[in-house]
Amino acid sequence: MVKANNLIFEYVAHNDRGEVEGVHRAIDDVSFDVKKGDFIAILGHNGSGKSTLAKHLNALLKPKSGTLLIKNMDTKDDHHVWDIRQSAGMVFQNPDNQIIATIVEEDVAFGPENIGIEAGEIRKRVDMALEVVEMTDYAGHSPNKLSGGQKQRIAIAGVLAMKPDCIILDEPTAMLDPSGREEVLKTVQKLNKEDKITIILITHFMEEAVMADHVYVMAEGKIALDGIPRDVFSKVEIMKALKLNVPEVTELAYELNHAGIDIPIDLLTIDEMVGSLCRLL
Amino acid sequence: MIRDITIGQFYPAKSRIHELDPRTKINGTFFFILSLFINQSLITYGLAFLALSAVIMATTIPVRFMLKGLKSIFIIIMLTIVLNLFLTPGTTVLLTLGRFTITSEGLQTAFYMGTRLIMLIIGSSVLTLTTSPITLTDGIEALLKPLERIKVPAHEIAMMMTIALRFIPILLEETDKIMKAQLARGADFESGGLIKKARSMVPLLVPLFISSFRRADDLALAMEARCYRGGEGRTRLKQLKYKKVDFWAYNILMLYLIIFVVLRFI
Structure with missing residues (x-):
């Protein structure tokens, strides 16, 4: 579905005379392979290159070297740009800045x-997309009066209406309140489970990454860690060295384990923690 | 406070005029304005006045809403009337006030200019009051479409209008937020003369400009990510369709114009 081979991208800063002033390597030799129907999370703190990577997946940026294939189409090939953008839809961070029309259904139709x-x-697709994100009742509304979570669901519907195979979400919940975040994540999980849409979720919330099948941790443009969430998060020291937190439960388990209590360190959810603690009693 | 501003002056109601296709209404307004210029006489202006009154009655919008539009250009109307009254050269002197004279020609021009201006403004208010900004945009795009051959960017104009409509409330809200933030830090937007007031707007406008450029950048990216590549090959969810009311409206408009042209030549 999505296949990256030794991807490299550099931001080049020019001075007033157009001479190269500095080069910042935002993506440094990244390779990965995402299968159809996968749910992938890409983690990293600010400036780790994760958003730059997201823009590559939609052919908004083109790699300096290496190849990126979306459904076997090379993003460097200009003939495929629109097919790539249709099959790999993208949802951005700021819900306000990605809604174009003044009426919800017209935006989904964009x-x-x-x-x-x-x-x-188009009519059929708009109705379908709004139903999937449970926003049918708001079809005729103005997006200005909706909450952040609702706006973000509209943005997802807008992508869905293009019938994509893969949806890339670039920190979709960063600007939302907790209830809005939950709405969006529920929708994303539903899309992955029921409609078998490949999800690439870029985030810096560890709790969101737990839902994924596979996690990539990025640092300074490289993939520093990858694996299933349970394995990645149990490497608490490495994660901390990368200035990333692990889910609270995992951290608690790690601390308890260090304090000499016999408890597995790869716990991810509160239920698992409760189970393990009860077993100790 | 600032959030309550509504864009355009759409007055939602159920009326025959509201039901009309935006293209019909734009064409109607255009030809009504044109008619005011092709013929100037008491009879034709009386006819235009009657036609306009009939349309206003049909909209079911209270007349004071119509007159609201005149308030903002009251000074311009007065100026037009006064200037025409005193400065039109003529032979029949009616009244002399020091260095100024009022001639009967002056009185006539002032009357015609004043009425024309008032009917022009009210005529176009009928359009904006009965058509929501979104439908108006669709109408403009559809009417400009044939001009694309002579390089009129019809789709781009419509797209810009749509985006403006979408972002004006957001930017207003943001202005409000910045204003409050600056007030909290002791900024003063209220006191002082015109120049001081204008100067105090700078700390408001600079952040607003920066943030709107950032928004524009984000939006461009989002549009591109959703396969936007200009108007070519683009389809629309909602297509404008003429209905029976439009057919009748066009007939009435034709009749009105024919009477005007006939009156011109007799």
Whole structure:
């Protein structure tokens, strides 16, 4: 589905005379392979290159070297740009800055309109997409009056209406309150489970990464760690060295374990913690 | 406080005029304004006045809403009337006030100019009061479409209007937020003369500009990510369709224009 081979990208800073002033390597030799239907989380603190990577997945940026294949289409190939953007939809961080139209359903229709779908089919897709994100009741509303979580669900519906195989979410919950975050994550999980859409979730919330099948941890443009969430988070020292936290439960388990209490260190959820503690009693 | 501002002056109601296709209404307004210029006489202005009154009645919008639009240009209307009254050269002197004279020609021009201006403003208010900004944008895009051959960027104009409509409330909200933040730090937007007031707007406008550029950047990226590549090959969810009311409206408009042209030549 998504395959990256030795991806490299550099931001080049120019001075007033157009000479190269500095080069910042945002992505440094990154390779990974995402299968159809996977749920991937990419973790990293600010400036780790995760957002730059996200923009590559949608062909908004092109790699300096290495290749990135989306459904076997090379993002460097200009002929495929629109097919790539249709099959790998993208949801951004700021819910306000990605809604274009003044009416919810017209915004959802924006993508299909751009790829030239005929009116009747657009109608069907808009209704379908709004139903999936449970926003049908708001079809005729103005997006200005919606909450952050609702706006972000509209943005997801806008991508869904293009019938993508893969959705990339670039910190979709960073600007939302806890209830909005939950709405969005529930929707994302539903899309992955029920509609078998490949999800690439870029985040710095560890609790969100726990839901993924596979986690990549990025630091300074490289993939520093990867594996299933349980393995990645149990490496508490490495995560801390990368200035990343682990989920609270995992951290507690780690501290308890260090204090000499016999408890597994790869706990992820509160239920698991409760179970393990009860077993000790 | 600032959030309550509504854009445009759409007055939602159920009326025949509201039901009309935006293209019909734009064309109607255009030809109504044109009619005010092709013929100037008591009879035709009386006719235009009657037609306008009939349309206003049909909109079911209270007349004071219509007159609201005149308030902001009251000075311009007065100026037009006064200037025409005193400065039109003529032969029949009616009254002399020191260095100024009022001629009957002056009185006539002042009357026509004043009425024309008032009917022009009210005529276009009928359009904006009965058409929501979104439908208005659709109408403009559809009407400009044929001009794309002579390089009029119809789709781009419509897209800009849509984006402006979407972001004006957001930017207003943001202005409010910045204003409060600056007030909390002791900024003073209220006191002082015009120049001092204008100067106190600088700490408000600079952050607002920066943030709107950032928003524009984000939005451009989001649009590109959703396959936006200009108007070519683009389809629309909602297509404008003429209905029966539009057919009748066009007929009435034709009749109105024919009477005008006929009156011009007799």
